[in-house]
Amino acid sequence: MKIEIKDLIQDGPKYVLPNISVDSVIFGYHEKELKVLLQRPQGISKWMLPGGYVHRDETIKQAAERVVKNRTGLDRLFLNQFQSFGTPTRTKDSELTPALFAEINQMELDENHWMFDYFVSIGFYSLTEFSKVVPSGEFYLEECTWWNIGDLPSLLYDHQEIIEAALKALRLHIYHYPIGYELLPEKFTLPEIHSLYETILDKTFDSRNFGKKLIATGIIKKLDERRNIGAHRAPFLYVFDMENYNQALENGYALFV
Amino acid sequence: MKIEIKDLIQDGPKYVLPNISVDSVIFGYHEKELKVLLQRPQGISKWMLPGGYVHRDETIKQAAERVVKNRTGLDRLFLNQFQSFGTPTRTKDSELTPALFAEINQMELDENHWMFDYFVSIGFYSLTEFSKVVPSGEFYLEECTWWNIGDLPSLLYDHQEIIEAALKALRLHIYHYPIGYELLPEKFTLPEIHSLYETILDKTFDSRNFGKKLIATGIIKKLDERRNIGAHRAPFLYVFDMENYNQALENGYALFV
DNA sequence: GCAATAGTGTCTGTAAGACAGTATATT
DNA sequence: AATATACTGTCTTACAGACACTATTGC
Secondary structure: OOOOHHHHHHHHHHHEEEEEEEEEEEEEEEOOEEEEEEEEEOOOOOEEOOEEEEEOOOOHHHHHHHHHHHHHOOOOOOEEEEEEEOOOOOOOOOOOOHHHHHHHOOOOOOOOOHHHOOOEEEEEEEEEEHHHOOOOOOOOEEEEEEEEOOOOOOEOOOHHHHHHHHHHHHHHHHHHOOOOOOOOOOOEEHHHHHHHHHHHHOOOOOHHHHHHHHHHHOOEEEEEEEOOOOOOOOOEEEEEOHHHHHHHHHHOOOOOO | OOOOHHHHHHHHHHHEEEEEEEEEEEEEEEOOEEEEEEEEEOOOOOEEOOEEEEEOOOOHHHHHHHHHHHHHOOOOOEEEEEEEEOOOOOOOOOOOOHHHHHHHOOOOOOOOOHHHOOOEEEEEEEEEEHHHOOOOOOOOEEEEEEEEOOOOOOEOOOHHHHHHHHHHHHHHHHHHOOOOOOOOOOOEEHHHHHHHHHHHHOOOOOHHHHHHHHHHHOOEEEEEEEOOOOOOOOOEEEEEOHHHHHHHHHHOOOOOO
């Protein structure tokens, strides 16, 4: 169900749950860079996470999926709930008050408008190949772009804290579950998956030990095929062994204890 | 702030956030038994988790602490947020409808009363020494008692699922952070802490390896003192090394990888 | 002496982690 | 030839996990 913006602002709680939002930390990986997708509302200098409300006929996870799909155009994502945030003042910010919001959007808004009440936010994170994504905004957004992790702009509310918690959760996740299926081409090289892990964890791994261990888990298989990468020795290609991969997704494993 | 029940029922959203609840899975340990504290509303045969609403001037964690304190009389607890639950139908149960609730409590209640709307629940778990606890109910409760994990009664809503998720989270937690400080006397024996771990994880550990490893972590220290336990060899006493313990609490460690 | 529990040391196998030189492809 | 990247094997060390007998206490 698509809800009109006007109806939402005027009569929100009729369509969505009041006092609850979902915020998504959308991580994007591409060629040794890890980024986060952020948006900036009109007339505001601070940036914020893509977020939204929970429709009355959907689950919180579906709400997060809808938000991510709206911003990235992608569905069938890796999407994990990691933590909920609820302190009475977390959504008070002098940068974005009801009065300012009303002025910028040329509307009338009560000081106690439901959108500016105490909100509990349920945090999800997602991880995508960012070259596949065409970031797209919405009526009230001025920009929506990728930012390098570790070089973030000034953020609204407690969104800085949410991003940090998401990154921590993502890194913990990686030690227990395989990743890469959504991020790498079907056939990839050892150096590629090696860089993926190093970038996300912000660590270096010895290439000999890394390959040894990853192959030992059984989640990747070597092909009898190489990729031509120009002026250097051609690397072998690998694919995920989906049976082992999915089993590790379900049961977990210990990588790099 | 103490809110009167009547005001809450009639005018809830004025005092608390609508559509949000906190539910607490309160685990109790005592002499090799792991239990969960459950309550049963008047006139209902199914049991449920202690839960409550979030006051407009408190954080979600404070709300959970308040709930736990009301049921157990304990504060200064080990209390962790683990997951939020939100599906539109999760709080529909033929066992507890608005009509039934109204009838049992002899009041009038609209079919669309705010208490029976779509609720997103934020799950917390806590772990206490259950002999310290005097379970106490509230106006609408008929019973509030401990149930053995693995021998639970029929539960309202999705509370069975919430308990399972909490137990999983607790067990994961134990592999990464020390426990025991809230659960054991100041001076305790190796067999005591050994039983604690075995009970919570529902596993057995070789006593020689267990002691070796736990001491190696530095979180416990052997005293030159024994406990007299009657007709058997007197065991040595240990205390937690609070400096190492707290450090492990903050940074985590790997126990029994 | 019996019953019940506490306490303790060694060995083996596995795997993590350190480490550097050779091979290949292009210009 | 020069350059840039891919590829590979061995050694050491640490720790997990298996394993069983002796010590103590009260009755």
